[in-house]
Amino acid sequence: xxxxxxxxxxxxxxxxxxxLAACTTAKLETPEAPGVNPNEVGNTNDPAAGFANAGPxxxxxxxxxxxxxxxxxxxxxxxxxxxxxxxxKQAAFMQxxxxxxxxxxxxxxxxxxxxxxxxxxxKRADAAMxxxxxxxxxxxxxxxxxxxxxxxxxxxxxNSCRVQNRRVVSNLRNEYDxx
Numbered sequence: 001x002x003x004x005x006x007x008x009x010x011x012x013x014x015x016x017x018x019x020l021a022a023c024t025t026a027k028l029e030t031p032e033a034p035g036v037n038p039n040e041v042g043n044t045n046d047p048a049a050g051f052a053n054a055g056p057x058x059x060x061x062x063x064x065x066x067x068x069x070x071x072x073x074x075x076x077x078x079x080x081x082x083x084x085x086x087x088x089k090q091a092a093f094m095q096x097x098x099x100x101x102x103x104x105x106x107x108x109x110x111x112x113x114x115x116x117x118x119x120x121x122x123k124r125a126d127a128a129m130x131x132x133x134x135x136x137x138x139x140x141x142x143x144x145x146x147x148x149x150x151x152x153x154x155x156x157x158x159n160s161c162r163v164q165n166r167r168v169v170s171n172l173r174n175e176y177d178x179x
Contacts, residue, residue: 057097059172066093070128070168075110077123079131087128090170091135101173102137104128106146109165114148122146128168143176 054060062068068090070083079087094100106125108117125144133139149165 057093057099062090062093062100062172066090068170070124070170071163072124072166072168074163074166075112075120077120077127079127083128084131087131088135091132091137094132094137094141098141099174100141101176102132102142103171103173103177104132104142104144105169105171106144107150107165107167107169108146108148118146118148120146121148124166124168128170 054064066089067086070079070086072078072083073080090102094102104125106121106123106128108121108124110117110120112120122144123146125146129139129142129144132142
């Protein structure tokens with residue numbers, strides 16, 4: 001029995017060697033993208049496209065360094081510690097940059113009717129606004145609107161995916177939206 005096992009292992013090893021020997025390594029040339037100079041290709045530390053003006057107090061600064069999304073658990077408009085930490089950074093940004101207005105957009109992707117989703121998303125936006133006001137942001141510089149299930153980040157059925165849709169997005173504005 002041991003001899004058969006050894007013979008099988010030797011046969012298997014020989015087969016692997018033959019397979020590996022048949023493989024060759026060909027030098028593949030990297031195709032050049034049309035109109036791209038290979039000496040002008042970006043580097044890892046180059047600024048991200050669209051964020052070249054990410055100076056202090058800019059909208060890009062807010063998106064990259066502060067964060068504009070606050071997430072909620074299913075069926076809830078309660079702020080957890082992570083949400084409060086994000087909103088604390090937003091409040092500090094707003095106090096340091098009085099030229100900005102902020103629109104708080106609430107969204108929901110929870111079980112229930114469309115009207116229940118709309119109400120929950122409005123409660124989430126209102127909760128974020130109340131918290132920012134409690135941290136010293138002038139309520140005249142902000143407004144909150146719930147959108148229900150409109151504008152989903154991802155349409156999906158798994159809870160791990162749907163949690164991305166249970167959010168408030170804080171958007172900086174130069175002027176108030178017209179209804």
